[in-house]
Amino acid sequence: MNKKNIVLFVADQMRSDSLAHMGNTASITPNLDKLAKEGISFENAYCQNPVCVPSRCSFLTGLYPHTTGHRTMHFLQREDEENILRKMKQNGYEVIWIGRNDVLPSGMPKTEYCDEFYNGLDQLNRVNPEGLSESSFFKQSGDYMKGFTRPEFMKDVSPYSFYLGRQDSELAEQGFDYNCIQSALDYIDRRTKEGSEKPFLLYISLIYPHPPYVCSDPWYSMIDRTKLPEKRPDVEKLKDKPGMLYGIREKQELKSWTDQKYDELRATYLAMVSQFDEHYGIISDKLKASGLYDETSIFVFSDHGDYTGDYGIVEKVQNCFEDPISNIPLIVKPSASYNVKSRISPALVELLDLPATISEIAGIDLGYTQFGKSLIHTFNGDDEHKDAVFCEGGRLHGEVQAMEGGHGPKSHYWPRLSTQCEEGPQHTKACMIRMGNLKYTYRLYEKDELYDLDKDPMELRNAIDDPAYSERLTEMKARLLQYYMETGDFVPVKRDAR
Incomplete structure (x- = not known):
């Protein structure tokens, strides 16, 4: 019997170039590299928003963030919004939801979305939380911030760096x-x-590998600091980058950092990636030992990436789209019922392609508008998927509800969140489109961006004023208009009573 089982194994804030098979010379990811040799690793996969909630609301629905207004961490899914978890349960699947939420409001019962829910704070099924707020995660996970040691040269780094160092192994196991x-x-x-x-x-x-940057041994000590790839230059050395990057750079207190400090932070991040790889390997081995591996399609990906010191900043932003935060890993190992050409695929793909892919594997009709496109045709070697991919974010002037205010200077997130509350151009609307080797970002209130990824893979030279790209830029602007016309909204399937 072909049971068509599905596993979605999701990282939080993992950039595509953090994996060894993607060319990172310091990375140690044997389990994910092995998975890529069994399936397809998409090197040009993009999230649709570079922060958690909007991205997850997108890849669990197949809708773009702007379609339903998911442009902030504080606006989660409404009860009338569909997603793939609820649809799979309605169509006879046993749905087991484990770990991060960032989709549904805190404390909301998940009985319509899954059969079992485990929030990571313990190992109890909380599909019906009975009043327990998931926001208690931030309170109950205090030990996650404790029990760590740092090299001497990292003793006095700013808390805005999110760097903690080597965590006590016993705490890590809890x-x-x-x-x-x-x-x-x-x-x-x-x-x-x-x-x-x-x-x-x-x-x-x-x-x-979501910040804070902290990891226990053996992973912390495994990463060779001398093998790290080149870091992207600090943003103040570059022209015509988005205001959000300059604003955060001024506040994160990293301007005095040496290369050694950046390398230590970057190595700790890769250690976290290695531990994620180890955790995937444990699940993979269990599926094999249980006789479930061959009949299960596995998807490993991340909601978005992380700057990790590139441009002299850490963490993420909501309205910038450089590859470190928008280009994410996506590895797909289909079940044995599919013919697969294993490879690293150059196809342009988006995370919101996942619901269309999963529903086709399961043989179900999602029953509502989809903007994603099933990846099944790529399994056997087709590397032509989409002509363009998109990532978007930011707000209008005056959209106080999208500023995410309320965090003072004691918060690790203050450099970003305080900049989001400013009424300059920093946190304002933008949309990135990638077609072929070009990435164009339309910005509502500041200068647009254009990067030739063949000639400028680190996205250092904004070529928006270069006449050599004028013809292709016109083409990309027309495609962006088409994108908004096609996806600006959709009519709900359920009709309201008159």
């Missing part, structure tokens, strides 16, 4: 990702023992 992996293993064991033949969707959403 943490969020550990609980998530144990919950997944327990489910697979129970399923195997019961002999269930019901198809399942296992959605495992971990926290690594």
Whole structure:
């Protein structure tokens, strides 16, 4: 029987070039590299917004962030909005949701979306939370910030750097990702023992490598600091970059950092990626031992990326689209029922292609408008998928509800969030389109951007005023207009009573 099982194994804030098979000379990711050799690793996969909530609302629905107004961390899905988890459950799948939410409001029962829900704080099924707010994660996870040591040269770094260092191993074994992996293993064991033949969707959403940059041994010590790729130059050395980058750079207190400090932070981030790789390997081994691996399609990806010191800043922003934060890993290993040409594919793909792909694998009709396109045709070697991909974010002047204010200077996030609350051009609307080797960003209130990724892979020279690109720029502007015309809204399937 072809059960068409699905596993979604999701990182938080992992950039595509953090994987060894993507060319990172310091990265250690043997399990994901092996997975790429069994399936397809898409080197040109893009998220649709470079922060958590808008991205997840997009890749779980197949709708762009602007279509339903998901442009802020504080606006989550409404009850009348569909997503792939609820649709899979309605169509007979056993849906197990483990880990990060960032989609539904805190404390909202998830009985319509999954059969079991584990929030990573413990290993209890909280599909009906009975009043427990998931916002308690930030309170209960205080130990995640404790029990760490730093090299002497990193002792006095600013908290705005998000750098913590080497975490105590015992604390790491009590943490969020550990609980998530144990919950997944327990489910697979129970399923195997019961002999269930019901198809399942296992959605495992971990926290690594999200800042703070902290990791335990052996991963912390595994990364060779001398093998790190080149860092992108500090943004003040560059012209015509977006105001958000300059604004954050002024506040994150990293201007005095040496290359050694940046390298230590970048290595710790890669250690977190290596631990994520280890956790995937544990789940992969369990599926194999349980006889489920061959009949399961596996998707490994991230919601967005991380600057990790590039341009002299850390973390992420909502309205900038350089590859470190918009180009994410996406590895797909289809079930054995598909003929697969294993490779690194250059196809342009988007995260919102996932619901269309999953529903076709499952043989179900999602029943509402989709802007994603199924990836199944790529499995056997087709590297032509989309002519363009998009990433968007930011706000209008005066949109106070999108500023995400309320964080004072004691917050690690203050450099970004305080800049978001300014009424200059920093946090304002923008949309990126990539076609072929060119990335064009239309900005509502400041200078547009254009980068030739063949000639300028680090996105250092804004070529928007270069007449050599005028013809292609006109083409990209027309395609951007088409994009907004096609996806600006959609008519709900359910009719309201008159």
